Amino acid sequence: LTARSLPSIQSDERLQPLLNHLSHSYIGPDYSVQKNTGKISLEQIDALSVKSFPLCMRQLHKALRDNHHLRHGGRMQYGLFLKGIGLTLEQALEFWKKEFIRGKVDADKFDKGYAYSIRHSYGKEGKRTDYTPYSCMKIIMSNPPSQGDYHGCPFRHSDPDLLKQKLQSYKIPPSGITQILELVKGMHYQLACQKYFELTHEVDDIGFSLNHPNQYFTESQKLLSGGRELKKELSNSGNSQQKSNSQESMNSDSAPTSSNTTPDAELEGLEAYFTED
Numbered sequence: 001l002t003a004r005s006l007p008s009i010q011s012d013e014r015l016q017p018l019l020n021h022l023s024h025s026y027i028g029p030d031y032s033v034q035k036n037t038g039k040i041s042l043e044q045i046d047a048l049s050v051k052s053f054p055l056c057m058r059q060l061h062k063a064l065r066d067n068h069h070l071r072h073g074g075r076m077q078y079g080l081f082l083k084g085i086g087l088t089l090e091q092a093l094e095f096w097k098k099e100f101i102r103g104k105v106d107a108d109k110f111d112k113g114y115a116y117s118i119r120h121s122y123g124k125e126g127k128r129t130d131y132t133p134y135s136c137m138k139i140i141m142s143n144p145p146s147q148g149d150y151h152g153c154p155f156r157h158s159d160p161d162l163l164k165q166k167l168q169s170y171k172i173p174p175s176g177i178t179q180i181l182e183l184v185k186g187m188h189y190q191l192a193c194q195k196y197f198e199l200t201h202e203v204d205d206i207g208f209s210l211n212h213p214n215q216y217f218t219e220s221q222k223l224l225s226g227g228r229e230l231k232k233e234l235s236n237s238g239n240s241q242q243k244s245n246s247q248e249s250m251n252s253d254s255a256p257t258s259s260n261t262t263p264d265a266e267l268e269g270l271e272a273y274f275t276e277d
Contacts, residue, residue, distance in 0.1 A: 030132040031084035031214040040086040042095050043273070048085075052220035054213045055154045055196055056139060057081050059166070063150035068103030073143050073151040075114075077134055079121055084133035084214040087121040135212045136190050154190040172199050 040048070049061040060078040064070050070078065082092060096118060097110050103200075105114070116125055136153070136172040145152040154163055161182060167177045176199040183192040194210045197203075201223055210216060 026034070028135070028211055029215070031212070037086050038088050038091070040091075042087075042091055043080075045095070048217075051200075051224060052217050054216040055166075056152065057213055057217075058170075059154055060150050064099055068099050069105070070151075071149055073145065073149050075080070075117070076121075077139065077151040079118065080131055080133040081217075082211055083122065083131075085217050087118065088147055089124060092118050092122070133212070133214050137211065139213070140189055153189055153193075155184050155192040160184065167196075170200075 042233075045061070046065075049058050054059060057078060059069065060074050063074065064078070079092065079096070082095070087095065093115060096114065097107065100110050100114065101107055119125045119133045126255075139151075140153045140156045141183065143151065145157055154166065158166070163184065164177055164181060168181060172180070176195065180192045180195050180199075183195060190210055193216070194206055197206050197216060197220070197256075201220065203223070206219065208219065
């Protein structure tokens, strides 16, 4: 019911304070603890984007490789995701700089206009806040993409025909595309992403509630490396907590968090350094 109400909820200005408050209610991992920091090499990212990135991040990575640039919304969403999967600050600076100078940004302009914002997102500038990657609900509910943008949730923000073409280009079978589009039609965007996970990993049931892009990456890597059997491990390690997070958990959001400042204030602080296109 909540999922069907999403468009009207988003357009009702009276509910904006409530939606902003939802950032405090996200109880899942925030992926700020960098257990795998430095274990991902820059040379792996292209392959990982195909195997283990959720569709939203795969879309951003492809757009960056194709255009050698992302606007600020894309840089925020994708940059924090890369931080969450283990890229160090040094790797992030190298990654973005190499890509941007392939386009219309020279090295000096990058250092002056973009490097600060990357260091800021890693807590090395400004208020030294450790910004965390965006959850699915944050991506779905805030900052919808406009012309020239590639951020957001493809299941929520893409035209169905364009989404179908994208899924076809990624070799999703016709029956799977039909299932995904039916879920999208019902506004079950996270369930559509779960179905995408199942189809790309050739499993019948992922066995957990998907609510974060970095969770998608982590579970994909575990599955591909043979490090777990999804259902078995979850049943022995607190699956009840996962069940408490509904597949359509429209009441959860993941804004950047810190013990000293509110999530909304921190997000405003980070966005201030990502406003340059």
